Amino acid sequence: MKGIMIQGTSSDVGKSLIATALCRVFSNEGLKTAPFKSQNMSNNSYVTKDGNEIGRAQGIQAEAARAEASVWMNPILLKPQSDHHAEVILLGKAVDSLSGKSYRESFYEKGLSTIEQALQLLEAHYEMLVIEGAGSPVEINLKDKELVNMKVAEMADVPVILVADIDRGGVFASIIGTLELFTEEERGRVAGIVINKFRGDISLFENGVKWIEEKTGIPVLGVLPYLDNHMIDGEDSLSIQPFIQRTGDGILDIAVLRPPYISNFSDIDPFYYEEDVSIRWVNSLSEIGTPDAVIIPGTKSTIRDLRYFKEKGLANWLERYAEEGGHIAGICGGYQMLGRNLIDLAGSDTGSPFEKEKGLNLIPADTFFHEKKKTVRVQGRLHPNTKLSNIDNLDGYEIHLGETILENEYSGRHLLLLENGEGDGFYGNEGRLIGTYMHHIFHNDEWRGAWLNALRKQKGYPCKPAVYIKALKDNKYDELAESLMKHLDWEKLKEIIFNWRKQNEMA
The missing domain is CATH 3.40.50.300 (P-loop containing nucleotide triphosphate hydrolases)
Incomplete structure (x- = not known):
């Protein structure tokens, strides 16, 4: 060849x-x-048609x-979980978690x-x-x-x-x-x-x-x-696009919390092509400012990164921000952080079985981390119980170890209704608080446009038609x-x- x-x-x-x-x-x-x-x-990965990573x-x-x-095309994928360990994906499936030294010696x-x-x-x-x-x-x-x-x-x-x-x-x-x-x-x-x-x-x-x-x-x-x-999506966190600041009337300010073990950061990319949106990657409380919305992206180690946000004072700030009516969107690991408790049953998130951590307590749900990872492409639509636009044909993919379970009385508060009939995520505070396991949800142009228009309405800005970037790729x-x-x-x-x-x- x-x-x-x-x-x-x-x-x-x-x-x-x-x-x-x-x-x-x-x-x-x-x-x-x-x-x-x-x-x-x-940690920026891709799910193949047959559900491999x-x-x-x-x-x-x-x-x-x-x-x-x-x-x-990529038989070995290493996904960093900490400074010393990485998850080993062999031919699309997770097979082990090894230190750099163990990997070189045994693999x-x-x-x-x-x-x-x-x-x-x-x-x-x-x-x-x-x-x-x-x-x-x-x-x-x-x-x-x-x-x-x-x-x-x-x-x-x-x-x-x-x-x-x-x-x-x-x-x-x-x-x-x-x-x-x-x-x-x-x-x-x-x-x-x-x-x-x-x-x-x-x-x-x-x-x-x-x-x-x-x-x-x-x-x-x-x-x-x-x-x-x-x-073109970047490969690792070195490729994350920098802060794009747009100034003037009618500009939306979106802060994206940047966890140390961020994954699938391409979830944020579509916002760079919205002319009235400024995107800021935030690492500390001093950088947070007064955003119109906050996005918490995915992470390879939810519990570790939640602890990081707590140490930096960002967790307490998020709780106050939600109480004051702020808009928060959590994707995958970010969605898990919004719940009440995170329990690492298999040690797959932290490396220590039965490790526990209190979540942000904004969503009535608990997350349990299991040994087997879910990797699948998904399709669905906004759940009928949401008050957002009735948008069909949303698509993306899931890559996660955790299972997030809503309290029974909130079981109808899902954000999405998937093609297989299952509900996904959470919709609360009239859409100001949302969470989902669907990566690339904001790559769906109609949905992204509707979410941004909700922010525009709250700010008193005129709504705008969707920006169709999906077809440009x-x-x-x-x-x-x-x-x-x-x-x-x-x-x-x-x-x-x-x-x-x-x-x-x-x-």
Whole structure:
């Protein structure tokens, strides 16, 4: 199988975005294309059609490639639960929770065999493989048992493109330093260099390109511009979009609490495309201000992050804010925090069975954490008992260990009625307090528009029609692909890919 691997001089250089663009370009050229990342560490995940869990970046790349996402595209997913432990997702299912040391000691051989199996299966079904690396490929303390960079390039026998981020500075040192730390064999696999996130007049970097090529003997295949509003979901918390402040009359101020172990932060992305909404990520009480609404996103460790909010004074503030009629929306872990009690029966949330924590006591419900995780795509509509617009065809996905049980007398106060007849979440205070397990609920344009209009009415602002961003996403894949081809030596890259094995066989 033909393929290319995108590695970076560090994390967040734009590997995922470039891999996404390549998936769409190859698909546009008629090649049956699949993304691949052997091992991903991210709490931003994606639920496949068959209810398995993979890294969100590979799910998005599969969409760009017009392929159905599968566990073979990301066979190993590590989801951090604390500073020392991560949940291990193998072929879409949670199998263990391990420390970094235990993972390296006990999982390496199993990981290698799983990766080899995945590569073989993808080769049997696809013509082109776009492989993404992770972090830096030259972490010396980890290289002997790495499962995601040069080892994978060797297993797949594909050339490597090294990406460097010029926006953060030090681009020359990062390129030269990375290449110097490669072995001679690894360095020989690097067939091209890409400079990413350039701002300004690219012609001003011509001398820089010349210097890199003369110093390394490796062609610079392109200098890619910094892209705003690309609408492609980020992979980890480094990719969270910054605070966007809009000022003037009629602006809604939404504060999003940022827990240490935040997960599925792409739930918030649609608000960045609402012209009258400011989004603020809040870590402390001093930053909270007087928002028009607060969103509590998902987390990989609900109890730990609830304790964090208590320590920071945000929990007490939320309770007062709710009493004063503030609008609060909790998603997944954020929904669980709104209840009365959290009981970790299996130790799956904290690592300690039967650990308990008092919730914010805003919703009459208790959450019990079990051993088995629920991962499923879901569809539904607003529950008939809500006083919000009667919106049908809401869709999203669930990824959670906890089960939240409402008191019997409140059993009809669900926010959603799912397609399978079950109720989900909670609707209270005439819509000012809501919670749900449905990730991406705010990606449903009609619902997001109705929720924002409730805020506008309370502020005395005129209502606005829904902003339909959902339909724009596929167009964004094409725009991303066009931008890549405009600034990349596309014919040279294809020559590298299609001649790689032929040249190595001759050598």
